[in-house]
Amino acid sequence: MASDKNVQSVRGMNDLLPGQVEYWQRVEAALREVSQRYGYREIRTPVVERTELFHRSIGEQTDIVEKEMYTFTDNNGDSLTLRPEATASCVRAGNEHGLLYNQTQRLWYVGPMFRHERPQKGRYRQFHQFGIEALGWAGPDIEAEIIAVGERLWRSLGIEGLNLEINTLGSATARARYRDALRAYLSDHVDALDADSQRRLERNPLRILDSKDPGTQALLNDAPSLSEFLEDAEHAGFERLQQLLAAVNIGFSVNTHLVRGLDYYTGFVFEWTTDQLGAQGAICAGGRYDGLVEQLGGHSVPAAGFACGLERLIELVTLQQGKTLIQSPRVFLAALGETAELEAAQRAERLRDAGVDVQMNCGQGNLKRQLRRADNCGADLAVIIDEETANTSAVKVKPLRGQGEQTSVSGEQLFEAVQTYLKKSD
Ligand code: HAM
Numbered sequence: 153m154a155s156d157k158n159v160q161s162v163r164g165m166n167d168l169l170p171g172q173v174e175y176w177q178r179v180e181a182a183l184r185e186v187s188q189r190y191g192y193r194e195i196r197t198p199v200v201e202r203t204e205l206f207h208r209s210i211g212e213q214t215d216i217v218e219k220e221m222y223t224f225t226d227n228n229g230d231s232l233t234l235r236p237e238a239t240a241s242c243v244r245a246g247n248e249h250g251l252l253y254n255q256t257q258r259l260w261y262v263g264p265m266f267r268h269e270r271p272q273k274g275r276y277r278q279f280h281q282f283g284i285e286a287l288g289w290a291g292p293d294i295e296a297e298i299i300a301v302g303e304r305l306w307r308s309l310g311i312e313g314l315n316l317e318i319n320t321l322g323s324a325t326a327r328a329r330y331r332d333a334l335r336a337y338l339s340d341h342v343d344a345l346d347a348d349s350q351r352r353l354e355r356n357p358l359r360i361l362d363s364k365d366p367g368t369q370a371l372l373n374d375a376p377s378l379s380e381f382l383e384d385a386e387h388a389g390f391e392r393l394q395q396l397l398a399a400v401n402i403g404f405s406v407n408t409h410l411v412r413g414l415d416y417y418t419g420f421v422f423e424w425t426t427d428q429l430g431a432q433g434a435i436c437a438g439g440r441y442d443g444l445v446e447q448l449g450g451h452s453v454p455a456a457g458f459a460c461g462l463e464r465l466i467e468l469v470t471l472q473q474g475k476t477l478i479q480s481p482r483v484f485l486a487a488l489g490e491t492a493e494l495e496a497a498q499r500a501e502r503l504r505d506a507g508v509d510v511q512m513n514c515g516q517g518n519l520k521r522q523l524r525r526a527d528n529c530g531a532d533l534a535v536i537i538d539e540e541t542a543n544t545s546a547v548k549v550k551p552l553r554g555q556g557e558q559t560s561v562s563g564e565q566l567f568e569a570v571q572t573y574l575k576k577s578d
Contacts, residue, residue: 164269164277166463174479175466180262182308183282187260190301192284195259197241199266203231209240209444211415213355220267234266237414239441239457240448242285247450256288262462274432274464282465283438285457287445292389295420295440295456296396302424302436302458303402309469314435316403318422319410320390321358322382324443330381331357337375344371361409377408386419393420416441420456429467436460480530481511482574484552486522488538496537499547499566506567508574527552532577533570553577 161167168176187194203223210216222234235241238261246252246259262282269275284301286294299316306314321327335357342350346365353360361372379387397404404422412421421439438458445453483503487496500510511529513522519536526534536548541560549569550558554577561569 162277164271164275166276166278172466175470176462179282179309179462179466179469183260183262183305186301186305186308187284189304190258190297192258192260192286192301195242195245195261196263197235197238197245197261199235199264200232201235201241201244203233205240205244205448206233206236208447209243209414209416210237214413214415216267216413220269222266222268236267237265237459238263238281238283239285239414239416239444239459242283242457243287243444243448243450243455246287247445247448252287252445252450252453256286258284258286260284272431274429274461274467276463280462281459282462283457283459285455287453287455289456290442290454292393292396292420295393296400296402298438298456298458299397299402299404299422300400302460305460306424309465310473311465311468312472313428314424314426315405316422316424317407317410318393318397318404318420319407320378320382320386320420321411321417321439322378322386322419324418326378326381326383326386327358330376330378333376333381334358334360338371341371344368358411359413361411362413372409379408390420412437412439416444416447418442422458424460426464426468428471429464432464434461435464435468480532481509482532483508483510483570484513484522484526484529484531484534485510486513486519486526486534486536488519488522488536491543492537492539492541495545496535499535499537499563503567503570508567508570523550523552533573535566535570549573551577 206221207217216236221236224232226232242259242261246257251257260283263280264278265281266278268277271277284298286298322330335353338345338353338357338360342353344367345353345360346363346368349360349363349365349368360368363369410421410423417439419440419442423437424435425433426435427433436458438456440456442454445451445455485496485500487493496512500512503510511531513525523534532551532553534550534552536550541547545563546560547563547566548558548560551573556573559569
């Protein structure tokens with residue numbers, strides 16, 4: 153059907169345009185470097201997984217599985233889902249390839265995730281996560297390491313002002329006892345709960361701790377606390393983690409109401425937030441998930457990790473560091489006339505061979521026009537070849553920013569002249 157309306161992108165799924173991509177590349181380079189510094193290795197898993205994977209890991213009663221997944225049936229009749237997160241995929245791949253059998257793994261990944269949420273600033277339907285997963289370690293030492301990876305990433309990006317909150321959800325037994333106590337307490341005050349919390353009361357009362365409703369929060373002030381239900385060993389582990397964080401100067405606060413929206417967490421949980429991005433302030437979150445490997449068909453393997461929302465992280469980098477990352481070619485090559493164009497094409501290739509970023513004038517035009525293009529593309533220097541200079545094998549070098557004067561140099565001196573000027577302007 154013909155229509156004169158432009159085809160638009162899918163709501164909540166963004167294009168990343170030149171000018172934005174430079175920030176992404178900078179952040180991606182930093183997260184690669186930091187992961188490597190701690191011995192984490194990259195894993196790449198498919199964007200599409202069997203739907204069952206997420207039902208069995210994230211949990212049937214979570215918002216993600218209940219209402220946010222992009223699920224479809226393929227031509228074979230299999231139910232498939234665009235991954236809403238990648239922890240489950242890492243565990244699936246680990247089990248499938250025997251990576252978790254008598255081995256430990258430090259893994260990292262980056263890539264698009266999909267959740268059918270209501271889009272707003274900082275919340276998208278296709279978004280990107282950087283994540284790390286440490287599989288095979290049970291102790292607080294690895295938990296402290298994971299936090300240190302995050303802290304180093306913020307530092308390497310020059311990000312300031314993130315708040316780290318930590319909590320422990322305890323063992324499954326402790327949590328089950330606490331769940332009963334919390335449900336009993338809240339059931340006595342059911343009318344004071346917000347509608348969402350009332351819905352969660354029977355099946356998932358711990359998620360009520362997360363409620364943003366002031367009435368519900370007031371009620372929670374007097375509710376039993378999870379820490380009363382923890383075993384001694386769980387208290388000791390959480391204490392040790394705090395000592396380890398303090399030893400490497402990582403600031404944090406304990407928030408006993410911090411719970412997570414995915415069911416697989418079993419002990420330590422945490423979240424870095426900022427108040428600089430409005431409502432969507434969660435930058436990075438994670439925790440321990442000791443039951444998941446077994447739940448997905450593997451052995452019993454302790455594990456912990458986090459995922460960081462790149463759109464939010466990059467928004468913060470842009471906000472705090474300004475727009476200084478635009479990549480422009482360093483040299484613009486202007487050519488006037490057919491002989492000059494041949495000469496310019498050769499000179500451009502030679503400069504590129506030597507590692508200089510060069511943009512050629514394409515589409516001809518007089519000198520004024522070509523110099524306007526040079527200016528618009530952000531180059532530092534224009535090299536001008538006209539019929540006269542082409543015949544004498546000399547070229548003109550014109551600085552486009554700052555003070556310098558236009559000079560004329562021989563072809564052999566061009567590379568040196570360019571280098572000298574670019575060094576000066578750095
Ligand atoms: P999550 O809390 O669901 O955890 O997501 C982690 C981060 O992804 C959030 O803190 C946020 O920055 C970003 N994020 C989530 N949803 C959106 C969205 N719709 N738009 C933009 N950003 C979003 C997980 O996904 C777990 N897999 C983390 C983990 C790894 N736990 C252990 N290992």
